[in-house]
Amino acid sequence: MTFSTLPFEIIAIVDEFCDQPERHALAQVCHRLHDFFNPVLYRNHVRNNGSCMFWAAKKGSLNTMKHAVAEGANVNDNGTAIQKYTNVKNNNNDDNDDHDSINNGDLDSNPSFASSLHIAIYNGHADIVAWLLDQGAYVNTPSRDLCDCVLKPGPASWFPLHMAICRGDETTVKLLISRGASLSTLTTSALYCAIRQGSLPAVEALIGKRAFNPSKMIRGTTALHHASYCGNSRIAEEIVHRLIDRHVPIHTMVSNDSPLSLAARRRHFGVVTALLDRGADPRLVADDKFPTGAIHWFLDCGYPGYKTVGGGIKLLLDSEPDPEEPDSKLTMDDQDRSAIVSRLVSLGASLERRGILSRFDNETHATPLFFAAAYAMDADCVRLLLSAGARINAPLYYKTKGPHTMLYGVFRGMALEIERASLLRVKEVVRVMLQHGARIDAINGEKSALEYLCDISIFYRRGVLQCVAEHCSIANVSLQHIEAVLFRCEEYDRSNVCHLLMQMHDRIYNRLRNNTEKYREIKDEE
Helix, strand or coil: CCHHHCCHHHHHHHHCCCCHHHHHHHHCCCHHHHHHHHHHHHHHHHHCCCCHHHHHHHHCCHHHHHHHHHCCCCCCCCCCCCHHHHHHCCCCCCCCCCCCCCCHHHCCCCCCECCHHHHHHHCCCHHHHHHHHHCCCCCCCCCECCCCCCCCCCCCCCCHHHHHHHHCCHHHHHHHHHCCCCEEECCEEHHHHHHHHCCHHHHHHHHCCCCCCCCCCECCECHHHHHHHCCCHHHHHHHHHHHHHCCCCCCCCECCECHHHHHHHCCCHHHHHHHHHCCCCCCCCCECCECCCHHHHHCCCCCCCCECCCCCCCCCCCCCCCCCCCCCCCECCHHHHHHHHHHHHHCCCCCCCCEEEEECCEEEEECHHHHHHHCCCCHHHHHHHHHCCCCCCCCEEECCEEEECHHHHHHHHHCCCCCCCCHHHHHHHHHHHHHCCCCCCCCCCCCCHHHHHHHCHHHHHCCHHHHHHHHCCCCCCCHHHHHHHHHHHHHCCCHHHHHHHHHHHHHHHHHHHHHHHHHHHHHHHC
């Protein structure tokens, strides 16, 4: 008689003297010993908190998982002692984002952990995901460090639905939602991740639920606000339309921003367009204390190729275009900007309302024209606003200073960007403003635009002062003011600047004299 043919009663006695490697070796001898030792191996593995469930979820071995569960493995084990949390908070039909009864003390803040369901989703094993759900796997259970998303809101970390959204697994997303999943974390709706990640199927499934509340805030803002953080412009537009179709309010103000003003502030071309298509009011501002509107934010900065949106989950504030989506437009050129500004103006955006912008060491109160010139540096938008009635010499106010001319503020705004800004753009904006009569002298004794230009050497080095000297006229500055600035520069021995000022003075003087003589000749002929 060989060992493999011994009665099972004797083999069971032998088993008591074996360790796991020895049992594993015996299980490979023949089918009869395998049938005896394999269940023992699984049973001992489960009893000793082994990781075969996690291994099976990673490798896609459904048979291994079935054997482990048959021998007592828990499908909801996630590798750390948080049974209190999983037992209390796994109501699969829970749509409430505000679970306050669990605090940070219920979870160890150090270890990494994940359930078999998380791991199967992460590795794309749809058959195991479906089987685990059929076996009662919790859809609302946390994980930590499996997903490489940088944000971990709330006292716990990502639930399985977040993992499916983040991996772009539409089938699993729909399956989890059909099983009652609605959360990304203990305190965060999955709609937050779905919108920012640009998962349109997840958005549609979540807002299509009968229990969906269109007015409910998600992490402090409406669902429409979150659309401005979606990194794919085309999908973001679709999300906006879907949300408005489900009656998500379009004019709710959150932290001084409506959905439109937030989209404009982030210069999200697609979301701004979609919101305007659906009736967003560009005149809406928070209040008189914070009067900055969509048109101000939209013109706050931006050069050709400037990234217009942040978004997605992984970087939440900054995202790269989706290489699989050629229509994923994350840049905005001058034509795009002009079209949006034209539309905002036609819909009633105020040209006179002074938005507030904190830059440098002061707070600036200025009209949209200032933003277009100083920060967008967009001559087309400057022309558009002027043709719509914007005042070229509307005074610019600072919180701790008196009023200044528009061009003073424009030059001050350009100062920090001029090294990397297109010189052609800067000069074109300056030329257009001078042609329309922008003043470069002083208001009420405050420092003038011309004085500021002469004091900041970079404007001379970059040729901006030369541009002003070539294009200004008596409509922009008085001869007396040029003489005063010239005298001041001579005191500081700025010979190059003085030379330009003298050329400017002589050109304006000669033109004025010629025009005066011509006027006299006409009068004499009459």
